[in-house]
Amino acid sequence: MLEVKNLQVAYGRVRAVKGISFTVEQGQVVTLVGTNGAGKTTTLKTISGLLRPEAGEIWFEGKRIDSTPAHEVVTRGLAHSPEGRRIFPRLTVEDNLRLGAFARKDKAGVAKDLQRVFNLFEILQARRDQPAGTFSGGEQQMLAIGRAMMSRPKLLMLDEPSMGLSPLMMQRIMSTITELKSEGVTILLVEQNAQAALSLADYGYVLEVGKIVLQDSGKNLLVDEAVRKAYLGED
Amino acid sequence: MINIRRLVTPELQQRYNRQGRILGLVGGVLLIIAPFLPWAYSSDALDNMTVLGYPSPLQFFGLALGVIISAFLVLQQALTQRQKKRVRVGWVPGAKAAATGALIYIALILLSIAAELGGLVNIVYGGWIALVGALLAFIGTRLIPAGRTPTLAAATAPAPLEILAIAVMMAAALFAAAFALNHDDAGSFVTFIAFVGAVVAVMIRSGVMGWLSAVSQRYRKVLIFSAFVVAFMFPFTQGGSDANMSIATQVMIFAATAMGLNIVVGLAGLLDLGYIAFLGAGAFVAAILSRSAFSTVGFHPPFIVVVLISGTVAATLGLIIGSPTLRVSGDYLAIVTLAFGEIFRISMNNLDGTDGPLLTRGSNGIPAIPDLVLFGFNFAQRHELLGIPLGRFSNYYFLLLLVLGLIILVFTRLNNSRIGRGWVAIREDEKAAEAMGVNVFGLKLFAFAGGAFLAGVAGSVKAHQDISVTPDQYVFLESAFLLAAIVLGGMGTVLGVLVGATLLKLMPEKLRFVNEYRLLIFGLLLVLMMRFRPEGLIPNQRRQLEFHEEDEELAERISEEIAETGTVKGAT
Numbered sequence: 001m002l003e004v005k006n007l008q009v010a011y012g013r014v015r016a017v018k019g020i021s022f023t024v025e026q027g028q029v030v031t032l033v034g035t036n037g038a039g040k041t042t043t044l045k046t047i048s049g050l051l052r053p054e055a056g057e058i059w060f061e062g063k064r065i066d067s068t069p070a071h072e073v074v075t076r077g078l079a080h081s082p083e084g085r086r087i088f089p090r091l092t093v094e095d096n097l098r099l100g101a102f103a104r105k106d107k108a109g110v111a112k113d114l115q116r117v118f119n120l121f122e123i124l125q126a127r128r129d130q131p132a133g134t135f136s137g138g139e140q141q142m143l144a145i146g147r148a149m150m151s152r153p154k155l156l157m158l159d160e161p162s163m164g165l166s167p168l169m170m171q172r173i174m175s176t177i178t179e180l181k182s183e184g185v186t187i188l189l190v191e192q193n194a195q196a197a198l199s200l201a202d203y204g205y206v207l208e209v210g211k212i213v214l215q216d217s218g219k220n221l222l223v224d225e226a227v228r229k230a231y232l233g234e235d
Numbered sequence: 236m237i238n239i240r241r242l243v244t245p246e247l248q249q250r251y252n253r254q255g256r257i258l259g260l261v262g263g264v265l266l267i268i269a270p271f272l273p274w275a276y277s278s279d280a281l282d283n284m285t286v287l288g289y290p291s292p293l294q295f296f297g298l299a300l301g302v303i304i305s306a307f308l309v310l311q312q313a314l315t316q317r318q319k320k321r322v323r324v325g326w327v328p329g330a331k332a333a334a335t336g337a338l339i340y341i342a343l344i345l346l347s348i349a350a351e352l353g354g355l356v357n358i359v360y361g362g363w364i365a366l367v368g369a370l371l372a373f374i375g376t377r378l379i380p381a382g383r384t385p386t387l388a389a390a391t392a393p394a395p396l397e398i399l400a401i402a403v404m405m406a407a408a409l410f411a412a413a414f415a416l417n418h419d420d421a422g423s424f425v426t427f428i429a430f431v432g433a434v435v436a437v438m439i440r441s442g443v444m445g446w447l448s449a450v451s452q453r454y455r456k457v458l459i460f461s462a463f464v465v466a467f468m469f470p471f472t473q474g475g476s477d478a479n480m481s482i483a484t485q486v487m488i489f490a491a492t493a494m495g496l497n498i499v500v501g502l503a504g505l506l507d508l509g510y511i512a513f514l515g516a517g518a519f520v521a522a523i524l525s526r527s528a529f530s531t532v533g534f535h536p537p538f539i540v541v542v543l544i545s546g547t548v549a550a551t552l553g554l555i556i557g558s559p560t561l562r563v564s565g566d567y568l569a570i571v572t573l574a575f576g577e578i579f580r581i582s583m584n585n586l587d588g589t590d591g592p593l594l595t596r597g598s599n600g601i602p603a604i605p606d607l608v609l610f611g612f613n614f615a616q617r618h619e620l621l622g623i624p625l626g627r628f629s630n631y632y633f634l635l636l637l638v639l640g641l642i643i644l645v646f647t648r649l650n651n652s653r654i655g656r657g658w659v660a661i662r663e664d665e666k667a668a669e670a671m672g673v674n675v676f677g678l679k680l681f682a683f684a685g686g687a688f689l690a691g692v693a694g695s696v697k698a699h700q701d702i703s704v705t706p707d708q709y710v711f712l713e714s715a716f717l718l719a720a721i722v723l724g725g726m727g728t729v730l731g732v733l734v735g736a737t738l739l740k741l742m743p744e745k746l747r748f749v750n751e752y753r754l755l756i757f758g759l760l761l762v763l764m765m766r767f768r769p770e771g772l773i774p775n776q777r778r779q780l781e782f783h784e785e786d787e788e789l790a791e792r793i794s795e796e797i798a799e800t801g802t803v804k805g806a807t
Binding site: 073074086087089091095099100147151 | 660663668674675
């Protein structure tokens with residue numbers, strides 16, 4: 001479904017992604033794990049068209065998208081829930097969600113998806129008329145995921161959904177991702193929390209300073225000794 | 236700065252609550268009595284304030300404030316029990332606003348008398364009694380605890396009553412506009428504006444304004460229709476005199492241009508410092524294509540076509556300026572538009588046949604632009620309707636009313652559309668908006684060029700109304716005033732910007748002494764606004780949050796209101 005080939009991205013002269021390749025298949029949850037500065041967020045931003053690659057190709061559903069503008073990438077069926085949530089704090093929950101469906105023109109479908117998000121996160125329904133900035137971090141993350149879902153994406157990209165959340169809230173978010181997966185949503189998940197990400201991913205890639213150093217199924221990576229040492233804090 | 240709320244602590248209010256009430260009532264009653272007494276030695280000051288037992292209009296307004304103070308204080312006592320119900324009227328906050336307003340109002344009247352007659356000795360005992368009354372009322376009401384915030388906005392009345400309320404509000408607006416314009420001396424004008432300000436403050440504080448805006452939400456069509464009717468009726472209050480109508484048309488052009496800029500600045504959040512150049516471009520195009528003897532081209536299409544060409548030329552200029560600059564961050568746009576405004580003015584000066592091609596006749600501009608003739612209707616002629624004569628400026632006033640109505644329609648349509656939501660997202664977080672599928676560059680360019688088009692349309696009418704078009708009418712200062720009107724009134728709102736534009740254009744026209752110091756006064760006004768009410772006179776509530784983010788009470792109140800009315804107000 002998504003194929004990234006030898007992707008290289010640079011900020012000025014600093015190269016953040018140094019030639020990575022990976023694929024995401026329909027219905028899979030694929031995760032990119034790695035420490036700060038490994039190039040995970042840069043990769044996602046490049047896929048969604050917010051950054052332009054220096055070299056390499058990005059193919060989505062058989063079409064090359066690495067020079068497609070960001071707003072068109074969304075209409076192709078790729079949704080990006082950005083790092084740090086970046087909800088619109090002064091807009092109400094509903095306005096936030098409706099903005100997620102900005103690229104769509106089917107009113108009835110949007111209304112249906114709005115209800116679907118409200119079913120997924122009941123707290124959002126209860127607070128649909130409140131400014132989103134008054135929410136806790138976890139609630140904002142739910143809103144960010146819900147907002148990304150509103151474009152009815154074929155592929156949902158989540159950037160650090162567990163960032164800055166309490167363990168309890170993190171569990172909630174992770175179980176939501178599992179729920180989405182069981183509904184058949186294809187997900188590309190970027191996480192620093194490797195344990196949580198790998199335990200629900202079908203396949204995982206480990207990034208280190210802009211390169212993929214390891215790749216395997218989530219299960220295997222979870223028990224991989226090198227991964228356990230480097231990312232799961234075990235000696 | 237002295238903060239009265241810090242000076243008069245809640246403990247103090249608890250202790251002197253009773254005394255405060257009595258003091259406030261005494262002050263209110265004094266304010267009611269004083270207007271029946273003479274205030275000035277000579278009838279030359281303001282309106283005639285020398286008669287015993289017969290209040291002049293301005294004195295009568297003081298009486299009205301006195302009635303409000305006393306009645307609110309009495310009613311609050313009498314209705315305390317009933318107020319426990321769902322609907323809570325802000326009697327005390329209303330009385331406080333009335334007392335503050337009365338103090339300012341009376342002080343301004345006394346100062347005007349002193350200024351116009353030469354010294355405070357010209358104030359007679361009635362004036363001093365009024366001042367004492369206002370002072371007592373001010374101190375007294377400050378000592379009363381404000382109580383809980385009013386919830387009048389949630390109240391509903393039978394439909395005919397609510398529609399009647401809208402009609403009354405509109406009639407009051409028409410009366411106020413006619414009254415203000417018909418008073419030629421500065422003192423009367425200023426004091427009357429102060430009175431209007433006081434009444435509005437009372438209405439806001441007591442919750443009446445909240446109720447009215449909720450009602451307006453329910454009957455939007457009635458509101459818009461009646462606002463249009465009132466604006467339409469204004470020329471009929473002038474009895475064929477062109478003096479005020481000339482000012483009114485100036486205000487209309489200014490307001491229409493400000494509304495166009497409001498789309499760019501208020502909705503899309505783009506800081507355009509050279510907007511006046513688009514108005515100028517429209518005016519020059521219309522002048523050159525007019526049948527003026529000084530026109531420099533041989534092509535003179537009918538005015539309807541000219542309007543479209545003017546708008547298109549302005550929009551094209553907007554596209555040329557916008558497409559390279561809108562890709563980069565906002566500060567660049569401000570600098571580029573600022574420069575563009577200057578380039579426009581200098582270019583118009585240079586297209587005089589010696590420094591460049593002969594197009595605008597340089598600094599002389601194009602004079603003798605003939606009046607419009609639309610569908611056989613000659614704008615130069617006096618017409619009579621229902622026996623009331625309507626002069627040349629009234630004709631243009633009606634046309635401009637149509638243009639303004641059109642721009643407001645475009646504004647509200649855009650604001651409530653998908654595009655409007657995209658603009659909000661861009662204002663809030665450009666990167667996130669992009670990730671949501673908002674075509675950031677496209678929407679910005681659309682706002683920029685669309686705003687330019689509307690300014691071009693307004694400019695084409697302005698050319699005919701002004702008779703001549705010269706480059707020095709379109710200087711940076713005018714762009715700054717347009718922006719000031721928007722900031723002063725309330726960015727992104729229709730009503731706010733209309734009020735801001737009216738105030739800013741009317742004040743220098745009506746007050747000659749302001750005209751001389753208008754930069755000083757506007758500068759001061761803007762600084763004060765930024766300090767005390769950065770969201771503008773009539774704020775968009777979503778924007779109010781932007782400026783008072785730390786204010787949780789406000790956030791709560793607004794979300795409550797949104798829950799009650801189901802919409803975000805202020806964008807009316």
